[in-house]
Amino acid sequence: MSPSHIAGMRTTVRLRGELLELAKRxxxxxxxxxxALIEDAVRHELARPTTRKRIKIPVSKASGGALPGVDLIKTNLLEDELELSRRKS
Known part of the structure; x- marks a missing residue:
């Protein structure tokens, strides 16, 4: 290990005045x-898991389909026509 790693490195960290005073205290x-306080705080933050807990989204188990009177084929054709007209304009 190089001597600079053993002795540490100098850097500038900008903290708001009140935060700096609290940290010094x-x-x-x-x-x-x-x-030492700042090093421990950085180590603590870096050790935290970066992945968030997965949220299970409920999936509907309802049966059925389109409401009576809704023709999905006509709906798809209408969507295709709208898409074509958007591309032309």
Whole structure:
């Protein structure tokens, strides 16, 4: 491992004033450095799972089909005609 990885790297992080003050206070209360607090916070965030819990969507089990009087063939033909007219304009 290179020496820069052992010693750490310097970077600039911009925090809002009140957040920085809260972080400094928490680090002081715990007797550790602000760097250690930020490192732990970043590690904690990176360790969180990135996938969300799957939501099961209910599937209708109703039988049937089109309502009486609805002709699906005519409906499809009408949709085709509308699509053709959109492409022409």
């Amino acid at each position: 928490k680090a002081a209360e715990q007797g550790r450095s602000l760097t």
